[in-house]
Amino acid sequence: MPPASRTLSDAELAAFKERLCDVAEAMFAQAGAAHVSMRQIAAALGVSPMTPYRYFAGREEILAAVRIRGFERFAGLLEAAHAGTPGSAAAKAAAAGRAYVDFALANANTYRLMFDTHQQGDSADTPLGRAVARARATLSVYGDGLIAAGTPEAEARAMELLIWSTLHGAVTLELAGTTPPGSARETLRLLARLG
Template sequence: MSRILSHEDLTRFQSQLCDVAEVMFAERGAENVSMRQIAAALGVSPMTPYRYFANREEILAAVRIRGFERFAGELEQTYASAEGTQHERVMAAGRAYIAFGLGNAHTYRLMFEQGQSDDESDSPLGRAVARARATLSVYGDSLIARGMPQAEARAMETLIWSTLHGAVSLELAATLPPGSAYAVLDMLGRTAGH
């Protein structure tokens, strides 16, 4: 007779499943990974993942939610605890952005390169995406506080984010050498700080 799994057992297994799936999704592409392959990598029966998730899309959403929540938490904590001027606090958040991307390559790629239909909804995934995007708005908020019109400030925010994301992605792909993303941030900081 099998034992009844506790809430902690279930949570632990879901976390392990998401850890394995995250790597597989990032390395092969989510569309190229089956529930059966995830089960095999975990060493469980092919039906076991279905006890926790309805399908691969649910697993991908769970992996991305975890990533967006960790990402947002790190940026929020860094920005809140940074000392100095608004510009120095925004730069600290920028360094945290880069550190997260470079230190969590699989997660970062899935968060920003694998969109899902719920990204813009009021679902748990949509709320995690919105929270992460809100952490990226501190730069635009600072420009608005300094008197820049909102539309222009948001356009600058998008330009800065796109540049930073591009630098992180290129460094992850080894197209740019190590340290390039931080150098780009420093250049952006010198340019935007004036």
């Protein structure tokens, strides 16, 4: 952390907030967010106990920032996979499914914090709520494809939830070590055969 006696540039402020979020994310994932204090985060960063409060009001705000970053990266990858895949709605949905599994397996801590944690702002018109909504919208590509092909909306959305639940379950089981490596991708391959 640069000395407090000088004014930090916007880039330095942003870099420190990112570093703080990186450290907090790892600590939250390891111990659970409720078991990590601001003092512990400060100690891990090698700064005074009050320094994190210059950037965030408290632990919940840091957790929200970590989750926002995760949802934004996740949604961006799914959107890019869907938009960058030529062909049918099924091919686009399969590409988004691959991006989903790839993100979850490569970012296990982030994925767990995104989907296993709920905060007051998850469904509000807040930065966190908007990030959650964007990510959820990226998960609707399968249902959108079914609707475009003539499936009634209620049935399409039910199928969409079934696919998401199955994929989330497969990823969660693999991340927990309950199923062997590659299980989530195999589940995705089987789901693609259904569509």
